[in-house]
Amino acid sequence: MKRRDTLKSIALGSLGMATVPSTDLIAAPPEKPLVVPGGRQKTEAIRDAKLMAEKFFTPHELKTMTVLCDIILPADEKSGSASQAGVPAFIEFMVKDQPVHQIPLRGGLAWLDNESRKRFSKKFVEITKAQQIEIVDDIAYPEQAKPQFSQGVAFFNKMRDMTLTGFYTTRMGFTDLGYVGNTPNNWEGVPEEVLKQYGLSYE
Amino acid sequence: MNSYQIQEAPEVFDVVIVGSGAGGGMAAYQLSKAGAKVCLLEAGGYYDPADPKYITQLKNPWESPRRGASTTRPFGDFDAAWGGWQLEGEPYSAAPGTEFHWFRSRMLGGRTNHWGRISLRFGPDDFRRGSMTGIGDDWPITYDDVSPYYDKVDKLIGIFGSKEGLRNEPDGHFLPPPKPRLHELMLKKAGKNLGIPVIPSRLAILTKAINNERGQCFYCSQCGRACQAYADFSSSSCLCKPAVKTGNTRLINGAMVREVLTDQKTGLCTGVSYVDTATLQERTVRAKIVVVAASACESARLLLNSKSARFPNGLANSSGVIGKYLNDSTGASRSAFVPALMNRKRYNEDGVGGMHVYTPWWMDNKKLDFPRGYHIEYGGGMGMPSYGFGMGIQGMNGKYAYGDGKTQPSGGYGSRLKEDVRRFYGAYVGMAGRGEPIPLESNYCEIDPNNVDKYGIPTLRFHYKWSENEVKQAKHMQDTFEQIIHEMGGIALGSKPGKEQNYGLEAPGKIIHEIGTVRMGNDPKKSALNSFMQGHDVKNLFVVDAAPFVTQGDKNVTWTILAMSMRTSDYIIDEVKKKNL
Numbered sequence: 017m018k019r020r021d022t023l024k025s026i027a028l029g030s031l032g033m034a035t036v037p038s039t040d041l042i043a044a045p046p047e048k049p050l051v052v053p054g055g056r057q058k059t060e061a062i063r064d065a066k067l068m069a070e071k072f073f074t075p076h077e078l079k080t081m082t083v084l085c086d087i088i089l090p091a092d093e094k095s096g097s098a099s100q101a102g103v104p105a106f107i108e109f110m111v112k113d114q115p116v117h118q119i120p121l122r123g124g125l126a127w128l129d130n131e132s133r134k135r136f137s138k139k140f141v142e143i144t145k146a147q148q149i150e151i152v153d154d155i156a157y158p159e160q161a162k163p164q165f166s167q168g169v170a171f172f173n174k175m176r177d178m179t180l181t182g183f184y185t186t187r188m189g190f191t192d193l194g195y196v197g198n199t200p201n202n203w204e205g206v207p208e209e210v211l212k213q214y215g216l217s218y219e
Numbered sequence: 220m221n222s223y224q225i226q227e228a229p230e231v232f233d234v235v236i237v238g239s240g241a242g243g244g245m246a247a248y249q250l251s252k253a254g255a256k257v258c259l260l261e262a263g264g265y266y267d268p269a270d271p272k273y274i275t276q277l278k279n280p281w282e283s284p285r286r287g288a289s290t291t292r293p294f295g296d297f298d299a300a301w302g303g304w305q306l307e308g309e310p311y312s313a314a315p316g317t318e319f320h321w322f323r324s325r326m327l328g329g330r331t332n333h334w335g336r337i338s339l340r341f342g343p344d345d346f347r348r349g350s351m352t353g354i355g356d357d358w359p360i361t362y363d364d365v366s367p368y369y370d371k372v373d374k375l376i377g378i379f380g381s382k383e384g385l386r387n388e389p390d391g392h393f394l395p396p397p398k399p400r401l402h403e404l405m406l407k408k409a410g411k412n413l414g415i416p417v418i419p420s421r422l423a424i425l426t427k428a429i430n431n432e433r434g435q436c437f438y439c440s441q442c443g444r445a446c447q448a449y450a451d452f453s454s455s456s457c458l459c460k461p462a463v464k465t466g467n468t469r470l471i472n473g474a475m476v477r478e479v480l481t482d483q484k485t486g487l488c489t490g491v492s493y494v495d496t497a498t499l500q501e502r503t504v505r506a507k508i509v510v511v512a513a514s515a516c517e518s519a520r521l522l523l524n525s526k527s528a529r530f531p532n533g534l535a536n537s538s539g540v541i542g543k544y545l546n547d548s549t550g551a552s553r554s555a556f557v558p559a560l561m562n563r564k565r566y567n568e569d570g571v572g573g574m575h576v577y578t579p580w581w582m583d584n585k586k587l588d589f590p591r592g593y594h595i596e597y598g599g600g601m602g603m604p605s606y607g608f609g610m611g612i613q614g615m616n617g618k619y620a621y622g623d624g625k626t627q628p629s630g631g632y633g634s635r636l637k638e639d640v641r642r643f644y645g646a647y648v649g650m651a652g653r654g655e656p657i658p659l660e661s662n663y664c665e666i667d668p669n670n671v672d673k674y675g676i677p678t679l680r681f682h683y684k685w686s687e688n689e690v691k692q693a694k695h696m697q698d699t700f701e702q703i704i705h706e707m708g709g710i711a712l713g714s715k716p717g718k719e720q721n722y723g724l725e726a727p728g729k730i731i732h733e734i735g736t737v738r739m740g741n742d743p744k745k746s747a748l749n750s751f752m753q754g755h756d757v758k759n760l761f762v763v764d765a766a767p768f769v770t771q772g773d774k775n776v777t778w779t780i781l782a783m784s785m786r787t788s789d790y791i792i793d794e795v796k797k798k799n800l
Contacts, residue, residue: 055275060291064284092634109284157628158613180609185280193644194565198603200437203570205398210564216404
């Protein structure tokens with residue numbers, strides 16, 4: 017055992033006292049030099065780096081979320097799935113950036129597992145696709161859902177919101193949408209055939 | 220030895236300017252062009268939208284981990300403003316039962332880096348609303364005094380628009396306006412049917428190049444991110460940098476000005492002292508003339524904090540008026556869904572930053588139950604998705620049939636949602652009224668007796684309440700919005716804000732058009748500054764932001780700040796030549 021590690025274990029094991037090991041006794045992780053991306057202020061870059069180094073969701077929660085995101089936006093003939101667009105990682109960042117989302121999402125995922133165990137004695141990720149859809153169908157339609165599922169409905173609305181925003185703010189989302197802007201161009205007005213379609217003109 | 224040393228630069232400048240926004244930038248430009256030795260102080264950092272270090276323009280949402288959400292910047296990650304309604308270590312307060320939200324940008328150019336570039340001249344009536352209506356006050360000058368300076372600003376800075384011949388919306392020297400977008404053509408048509416004018420907007424954006432220093436607009440719609448081609452107006456790009464280039468302006472960033480210094484014998488300003496925000500050292504700049512342009516509330520704060528035996532109420536404040544008559548634009552908005560715009564053909568519709576058309580005030584207040592007007596700004600189109608895009612789809616997707624003519628229950632999941640996003644894309648319009656408030660003596664800012672900021676500078680405490688006049692104006696805006704929405708075949712979203720929500724009237728300060736706190740006027744008992752924005756009590760003190768303005772019209776005052784600052788700068792040059800200063 018290296019000296020530093022020995023000292024560390026002593027510090028941690030010292031007679032049940034609330035010991036706060038001094039920082040020089042703990043092997044400090046090598047500091048990554050902060051890179052300030054173009055267009056960001058240093059304080060913002062420090063905050064972003066800190067958030068990105070943290071983890072909020074457990075691997076199980078992330079797995080559950082991924083299944084749910086891909087039910088919300090599956091791959092189809094037009095574009096890929098939510099997870100292919102990196103939506104779960106985006107949500108992971110957002111809950112750290114805006115902690116107001118943390119309890120509704122963590123709690124919502126737990127609600128989903130509870131519901132799944134109640135019906136099928138297994139967690140949501142362990143049940144069959146058909147069983148997953150059975151639960152989702154009970155919470156995906158706000159105007160039709162039974163009152164006992166209202167918390168599930170609120171959770172699913174939030175997941176739908178985050179998934180759609182996470183998906184459509186990617187290149188894959190832009191392509192799916194047909195967004196062709198954000199590039200230097202020359203605006204010459206509404207295309208002629210569109211004017212015609214709407215019966216409008218520039219006079 | 221005392222470790223707290225006051226460091227003093229030996230040089231005496233002709234002019235020291237506090238603040239690099241529209242007013243300070245114009246003064247620095249105009250005075251240094253005339254050969255004056257200028258020191259330009261800016262509390263925030265250096266900024267250049269053409270330097271990759273600062274560029275946010277043309278970035279894609281995925282280049283922000285929060286996809287442009289407004290967690291750290293109030294208008295989102297890519298917005299140019301370094302600041303917001305709250306700044307770390309620089310608090311302010313409001314008296315109980317009152318409210319004011321104070322937006323500050325700490326950067327070269329201040330808030331001109333992210334503003335909407337809406338550049339409306341005041342009209343003749345806007346200078347004499349008091350005598351016209353019996354409510355409020357007139358300016359000490361008229362449109363004819365300012366008009367030549369509006370002309371010069373138009374040519375120097377560049378503005379697009381159209382000649383309309385409207386009496387109180389005077390035409391300027393306009394570059395060609397961009398053609399309306401599809402929803403803007405629909406708004407125009409609806410306006411025509413209703414007798415509500417919808418005309419080309421007037422924005423400080425170069426649809427044609429005007430010189431070799433600045434490029435032409437390339438239609439990315441992102442003026443709020445500041446332009447790397449300098450094709451829109453910001454004080455940093457268009458005034459401060461050219462001022463420094465003359466060799467006559469020394470720019471000092473990170474200079475948080477604490478006090479205007481005065482000679483107790485002569486009663487004249489001798490310079491300013493500031494806190495170097497990087498080292499927290501106290502420093503002094505000596506100058507023969509002090510020009511304050513720190514933004515309306517910050518300028519009032521600075522003068523109120525510049526107390527001395529000779530000026531116990533603060534500098535240039537024998538009238539006691541400084542801080543009073545604080546007023547922000549009224550604002551209310553509504554959005555709508557336009558079914559006819561569903562399933563639109565895709566093309567690049569970004570256009571310039573903001574609206575291509577707007578509605579100037581068109582009504583006669585004699586026939587209305589409120590005394591002042593408003594204009595309407597429009598939004599909409601196939602914009603770039605960012606954080607928030609697609610949210611709330613369950614409120615829409617159950618109401619409208621799909622391509623096969625069938626509807627499906629609201630909410631849901633699966634490929635259907637992708638189709639929803641695609642079919643509703645670009646089918647929304649928004650409209651926002653921006654109106655003229657009545658400046659009231661009872662709406663004011665003062666020095667908070669109990670608080671200082673992190674530099675030890677006493678902070679502001681606000682007292683602000685809207686009056687019935689503004690509330691009634693907001694009600695009228697909401698009625699008008701619904702008329703327009705209905706006429707263009709749209710469906711207004713959300714519920715119409717009623718009396719209990721003040722008809723959606725935004726809280727004071729939210730529109731970021733505050734003015735009025737260092738009033739100009741002919742009577743030294745009722746105003747702090749004369750008609751050249753020169754201190755009644757202190758002749759070598761000038762204020763050139765919007766603090767001196769008596770009223771703001773419904774005109775988003777930046778263009779007037781530029782014109783008035785240029786006018787005062789010319790007056791300073793003249794007075795120095797005449798040896799009056």
